[in-house]
Amino acid sequence: MMRLANLSFAAILLVLCAACMTVGPDYEPPVSETPDAWNTTAVAGLVDGEASLQTWWSVFGDATLEQLIARAQTANLDIEGALWRVEEARAMRGVAAGARMPQVAASGSSYRQQASDNGVPPAPEGGYDSVTLHDVGADASWEIDLFGRIRRSVEAADANLDVTTETYRDVLVSVFSEVALSYMDLRSAQERLHLGRVNVKSQQETLQLTQDRFDAGLVSALDVAQAQSNLANTESLIPTLEIFIERSLNRLAVLLGEAPGALHEELSKKSSLPEEPRGVTVGLPADLLRQRPDVRRAERELAAQTALIGVATADLYPSFSLSGFLGFQATDAGDLLSGSSLTWGVGLPIRWNIFSGGRIRSQIRVEEARTEQALTRYEQTVLHALEEVENAMVAYEKENLRRDRLRASVAATQRSLELVLTQYRAGLADFQNVLDTQRSLLVRQDDLATSEGEVLKNLVVLYRALGGGWDPEGVPPSPAAHGAVEAEEDGSRE
Secondary structure (H helix, E strand, C coil): CHHHHHHHHHHHHHHHHHCCCCCCCCCCCCCCCCCCCCCCCCCCCEECCCCCCCCHHHHHCCHHHHHHHHHHHHHCHHHHHHHHHHHHHHHHHHHHHHCCCCEEEEEEEEEEECCCCCCCCCCCCCCCCCEEEEEEEEEEEEEECCCCHHHHHHHHHHHHHHHHHHHHHHHHHHHHHHHHHHHHHHHHHHHHHHHHHHHHHHHHHHHHHHHHHHHCCCCCHHHHHHHHHHHHHHHCHHHHHHHHHHHHHHHHHHHCCCCCCCCHHHHCCCCCCCCCCCCEECCCHHHHHHHCHHHHHHHHHHHHHHHHHHHHHHHHCCEEEEEEEEEEEECCHHHCCCHHHEEEEEECCEECCCCCCCHHHHHHHHHHHHHHHHHHHHHHHHHHHHHHHHHHHHHHHHHHHHHHHHHHHHHHHHHHHHHHHHHHHCCCCCHHHHHHHHHHHHHHHHHHHHHHHHHHHHHHHHHHHCCCCCCCCCCCCCHHHHHHHHHHHHHHHC
């Protein structure tokens, strides 16, 4: 018993020393120098200030868009997959943390053994008798984390859990923007289809006009043929737009975790594009590092990799464990649980890799090189984020200017068409002028409808580049809760 007390005392001393002997570098977050302001001049609706990005889609004032994003949040399969990756990382963190605790395993056996009569030492006269042995007990072991190998492993697991959390947030950013972009595509294509059908009707009236003038002997058959050709060309654009609308509807359905075609009845009716907000606040470049999930993920990946240097370094030092067993052993099963059958043991195993052919130090260099790679990826991610925002700001600003010019062009072309039709009816203008003006109006109207959609899409891209769409205070829900909300909403829609 005195030996047991001495061993226990030694183990306690080792545990008390463990907290101050963690090997490997302590992680320090990287410092990234970001510009004090955006390079792009804040004009055309872009203003400096604190950006509200958590629910950026609400600035469009479109209830349908808000509903679609809410449904995607609870039903999108990419989001559900990201939640399961968070769940996996939580479990892996538990695996790493479990190594800090004692490991206890129960065991038992019952076997009969016959020793060889021809073995060493020689068997007595008459040979050996067979022996039956019964035993039951528990083995325990506890690694004393003197040099921090386990603590560094837990540190890496904590950082990896943060990585999956940021990945989940990045998926939210991506999915919400994809829903909004597909919705803008749908509404823009529906407007283009409407304008195409309006032009078809107008050109049908022009064809009838040329037919009447031909019947009256006022124009040649050439005018009628040109009017028919112009009408057929415009009608040929309708199927292309209908295909695009079908694709947008199917894309939205899949983003909401539903089968293609599920949203046709709900969204196939034409509706106007969402409203463009009067002012868009973009914040400052430094805010990007705190908001963009991919930047935050890259920083956490660097933290996890830094901790692995300590895990590898710990192999240079001896490892200590406290082990023991307690049980009962007897040749007669009836005596197994008696006091005289008690057996126990305790020990302090030590293992030290004295020579490994340079393997351990090479592994340390591997982890150090991977850490430098992670730092480079982080810096590259920051630059890429800044680039995306700058490009999105320029695209939004310039498309605004283009849309305004197209609006003026459409208004002027409409006036021109009215004038040339009046002149044609009076015999003062050639029909070619009518055809050219009609074609020009169709092109300008289609370009304007496309540009109005592009303005909103560029704004969505800007919000995505800023990392909008997630709650900084929110914690990823469990996948089971995610599925339960989805099922509840499906029931409410029924």
